[in-house]
Amino acid sequence: MSNLFxxxxxxxxxxxxxxxxxxxxxxxAGITYYATNSYANVGYAPxxxxxxxxxLHAGQLGLxxxxxxxxxxxxxHANVPTAQTCMNCHNQIKVDSPLLAPVRDSYxxxxxxxxxxxxxxxxxxxxxxxxxxxxxxxxxSCHGAINQMDVVHQDKSLxxxxxxxxHRAPEKFIRDPKLVTNLxxxxxxxxxxxxxxxxxxxxxxxxxxxxxxSGCHR
Amino acid sequence: xxxxxxxxxxxxxxxxxxxxxxxxxxxxxxxxLIPDMDHQAKYKPQAESPFFADGRADRPLPAGVVAYGRSSxxxxxVFLAADDALYQGKxxxxxxxxxxxxxxxxxxxxxxxxxxxYTIYCAPCHGALGDGNGIxxxxxxxxxxxxxxxxxxxxxxxxxxxxxxxxxxxMLSYADKITPEDRWAVIxxxxxxxxAQNGTAADVPPSHQSExxxx
Numbered sequence: 001m002s003n004l005f006x007x008x009x010x011x012x013x014x015x016x017x018x019x020x021x022x023x024x025x026x027x028x029a030g031i032t033y034y035a036t037n038s039y040a041n042v043g044y045a046p047x048x049x050x051x052x053x054x055x056l057h058a059g060q061l062g063l064x065x066x067x068x069x070x071x072x073x074x075x076x077h078a079n080v081p082t083a084q085t086c087m088n089c090h091n092q093i094k095v096d097s098p099l100l101a102p103v104r105d106s107y108x109x110x111x112x113x114x115x116x117x118x119x120x121x122x123x124x125x126x127x128x129x130x131x132x133x134x135x136x137x138x139x140x141s142c143h144g145a146i147n148q149m150d151v152v153h154q155d156k157s158l159x160x161x162x163x164x165x166x167h168r169a170p171e172k173f174i175r176d177p178k179l180v181t182n183l184x185x186x187x188x189x190x191x192x193x194x195x196x197x198x199x200x201x202x203x204x205x206x207x208x209x210x211x212x213x214s215g216c217h218r
Numbered sequence: 219x220x221x222x223x224x225x226x227x228x229x230x231x232x233x234x235x236x237x238x239x240x241x242x243x244x245x246x247x248x249x250x251l252i253p254d255m256d257h258q259a260k261y262k263p264q265a266e267s268p269f270f271a272d273g274r275a276d277r278p279l280p281a282g283v284v285a286y287g288r289s290s291x292x293x294x295x296v297f298l299a300a301d302d303a304l305y306q307g308k309x310x311x312x313x314x315x316x317x318x319x320x321x322x323x324x325x326x327x328x329x330x331x332x333x334x335x336y337t338i339y340c341a342p343c344h345g346a347l348g349d350g351n352g353i354x355x356x357x358x359x360x361x362x363x364x365x366x367x368x369x370x371x372x373x374x375x376x377x378x379x380x381x382x383x384x385x386x387x388x389m390l391s392y393a394d395k396i397t398p399e400d401r402w403a404v405i406x407x408x409x410x411x412x413x414a415q416n417g418t419a420a421d422v423p424p425s426h427q428s429e430x431x432x433x
Contacts, residue, residue, distance in 0.1 A: 019226075038240050044247065063342055089342075089343075092360050122256040123258035124254075
């Protein structure tokens with residue numbers, strides 16, 4: 001009976017315990033890394049019905065964001081442009097391009113182009129574009145360098161902690177509202193000058209980004 | 219025990235190789251492990267709706283409706299856009315208005331607003347100077363007229379307003395992008411551009427003439 005368990009079995013309970021800690025740590029790390037918006041949503045770049053390039057229109061041509069997203073200063077919702085907006089130029093430029101067929105059809109019929117929405121705030125979040133734009137939060141802060149993207153992808157996690165990073169320290173981000181659509185702008189004198197100027201704006205404009213639940217949820 | 223660690227390690231590698239890293243571009247819609255209440259039974263702007271035949275939640279205006287814009291402080295002209303000078307660019311006898319409607323006040327702030335709107339919506343084709351040499355010209359846009367022709371310098375403000383509102387020739391309407399007040403601000407700025415291109419030394423105030431080496 002003395003050989004029923006080998007001698008090494010004496011260490012087994014400890015080894016199992018260590019292994020469980022190891023697996024637990026690995027699982028926690030995996031869930032932290034994968035089960036959040038930073039993994040799930042960032043990088044989402046759907047194939048759109050028209051291969052519209054922001055790098056060409058906003059970057060190379062230098063069109064202002066508001067040429068197309070014209071309601072962003074007035075409305076909580078930053079609108080996807082009408083087909084007529086495209087036709088302002090494309091009734092003369094690339095008029096026969098097959099890639100633009102959905103736009104021409106939409107302009108003729110009045111039915112919308114079925115663009116795919118990329119940046120999705122959950123339905124319990126009441127984000128308002130106009131208030132952010134009016135107080136100098138640039139498009140680039142939440143959407144990334146759209147003017148360099150041929151195909152737009154989600155660049156930031158847009159999680160609640162992402163929102164709070166700015167709501168707790170707005171001076172790091174806010175700028176002169178005239179520069180909101182200048183996506184390449186950074187304070188020419190660097191980070192500390194940005195914070196200094198930001199603090200002035202926060203004070204002058206009485207910026208008080210809400211951190212209470214009802215500021216964004218209702 | 220060593221094999222158990224090997225197996226775990228293998229599973230970890232497998233997970234990473236299947237799921238990839240953060241920020242990798244993907245055309246597939248994001249996975250939702252826990253949907254919470256992300257998708258509620260309500261419509262957001264420009265959303266889809268299976269209920270309506272055309273599939274959109276935003277309903278187009280029925281034919282013949284007039285935008286209702288009365289406010290308790292604004293004058294009655296705002297009600298049903300009844301102020302013809304402000305909303306049509308026409309004077310009392312139905313001709314194109316010369317000058318600006320009484321409802322707008324032309325001052326430095328108004329001009330700055332006009333410059334701002336002009337730069338966003340007009341400059342891509344008409345150019346920063348109003349000479350018709352906007353960026354779109356390099357990409358095949360047809361001839362864009364220069365504001366500095368005699369015809370456009372003498373054009374009534376009301377007619378310019380009408381062009382912005384309803385379009386003309388190849389230019390489509392900008393009524394959905396520029397509000398009536400902003401259209402007048404843009405016209406004020408266009409007038410400033412025209413004056414700047416056709417100015418003479420006499421237009422420079424005496425106090426600034428020395429800066430240009432005129433005296």
